[in-house]
Amino acid sequence: MLIEFSVGNYRSFSEHQTLSLEAADIASQPPSLDEHNVFAAGDTLRLLASAVIYGANASGKSNLVSAIGFMRRFILNSSRFTTTDRPINVEPFRLSTATEDQPSSFEIVFLVDGVQYRYGFDVDRQAVINEWLYRLGTIRETTLFTRNRHEIKVNHRVFREGRGLEERTRPDALFLSVAAQFNGPIAQQLMKWFAALRVNTGVTDPEDMLLAVNRFDENPYRSIIEELIRRLDTGIERLELERIPLATDIPPDAPEEVRQFLRRRSRERVRIRTYHQVFDDHGLPAGSIAFDLGRHESAGTQRLFVLAHPIVQMLEQGGVLVIDEFDARIHPNLAIELIRLFHDPATNRRHAQLIFTTHNTNLLSAKLFRRDQVWFVEKSRQGASNLYSLLEYRIDGKIVRNDASFEKDYILGRYGAIPFIGNLRELLGVTDVGSEEEE
Known part of the structure; x- marks a missing residue:
């Protein structure tokens, strides 16, 4: 189960941005959303069954999906396929001189068999700069290992499988991947979770x-x-x-x-x-x-x-499904019914989670999503993507009501994350709108 994912200095994401699937302590209208769209993941943790991401074209929605996909592929393959003479296929934010030579950062917090882990790494085109793995205990996090370039510090008491693998880890390979390759039980368990994570990059793939x-x-x-x-x-x-x-x-x-x-x-x-x-x-x-x-x-x-296959597989087995342009070429009514499969405890018995991007405002309804399930991506004047949820958005200093018309307000630009088009009539030589009516 996914709790949160963070990315920084990757493609259009300059600053550190976090997508959270932890349910907030809010009340929805209708109240049934709080029962169907949220599930318990332990005594105190409550997670969301889905998250939808809106934004203008080129705002960074697909880059967020790409970031999750890159992290997954690099974890699964870095110890096997990467070679020292081949650059790592990571793309930093290129519109700032402050970030072009800095590593890209990825971190994920997730549950495996009821145990919470926090894992991440910083990487550039040549090497892994930092890497870390923590496990949540009863009171605080326990360090399993940390890495700063060539220096890898392993907690041999709780991550014994990492002993002796420090020297076997190439600069361009992840230590977690190496530990899994040598049959480390914790590492293999985490690798299995990442292998089950499905990322669909959209209709163009x-x-x-x-x-x-x-x-x-x-x-x-x-x-x-x-x-x-x-x-x-x-x-x-x-x-x-x-x-x-x-x-x-x-x-x-x-x-x-x-x-x-x-x-x-x-x-x-x-x-x-x-x-x-x-x-x-x-x-x-x-x-x-x-x-x-x-x-x-x-x-x-x-x-x-x-x-059909990833949706059915996730509902039957559990897991996380990430889809770019989820409803592209699909009628809105069909898309709604597919989303409801994840919101229905009877069809989503394994607590599968769906994360998707879309432009379809017909789905943006307070009757389908809670406020903490709705996310927006908007680009700044400097071309950097900012990710924020409807829950944390303020209009004139006030929170968005749980019975608000999400779709109407979004189209009117009250939540941001819409395209600013300008006057397209000028492209065809029409400069004075009023003169045409007077004639």
Whole structure:
């Protein structure tokens, strides 16, 4: 379970910014939101089932998702794939001379099997500058290890698995990743949590579709995914994965070594067939017809197929799902129903959490979200992204009421985080609006 995520000096984020999923002590209207959208994570900690992030284009919403994705990938891969002659793929804030040579910072507070950890690191293109791991005890945090460049200090009493690995850790690799590679039980447990963290980078990432297609045939939740797509009014009755061999023609008289080479070059292509009902002249069912998901189905249906697996997986297993442009190409009514699956204790028994960005103001409703679930990203005049919640926002010194019209007030600019467009008529040579009406 995710408690909070922080990032600094990464892409459009210059200063340290924090997204929190810890529920505030507030009352919502209707009160049912406080029961459905919040769950207990221990005796005193209460967490949110979802968080929605709004902002203008290029405000930094996607960069926040990218920051979570970078942290996840670097943790999982730094000890295996990074080499000393290859720069680390991190991007600092580039619009300030004060930050261009400084490391990027990432920190996450999360729960694993009821235990709270705080882990983070500072990294630049060449090396890990700082790294730390703490575990919350009954009274205060316990240090498991800290790192300052080459100096790694391990608490051997509580993190015995780190003993002797200091010298085995490259400057461009995370100590946590190295400890997990050497089968450290705590490190492996944390790595498993990060591996289960799902980050969907939006409609522009073709890898999401490839992953969804290739995993569909052996997906343990295949029947649930098919039923979900059927109920979302796509017109699809069932789905099938089809494997198409791309075998190379092998001349019968070719030498054996040539035949083996050509066999190795053989590949197969996989695709999803969607089946729709066919009707006769009287409007009665007359069988079904197969379509190709990638060629014949709408972009919205394809998007639903991509999102179906991670959504069902999280609801069935628990975990954290982060999605950029969640409702892109999806009807608002469908998006609302998918969000409600995370807000319903009956369908979200494992306390899965959904974090997503969107431009769709139809979702911005006090009947769907609590004030602490709504976040905004706005850029300063210096091009730096600032992240803030609706809960902490003030209008004329007053907090936003729990029964306010979130959507209307946001569109009117009362919460900020909207585009400032200016007069586009001037681009077409129209400078005097009144003269046109007088004529």
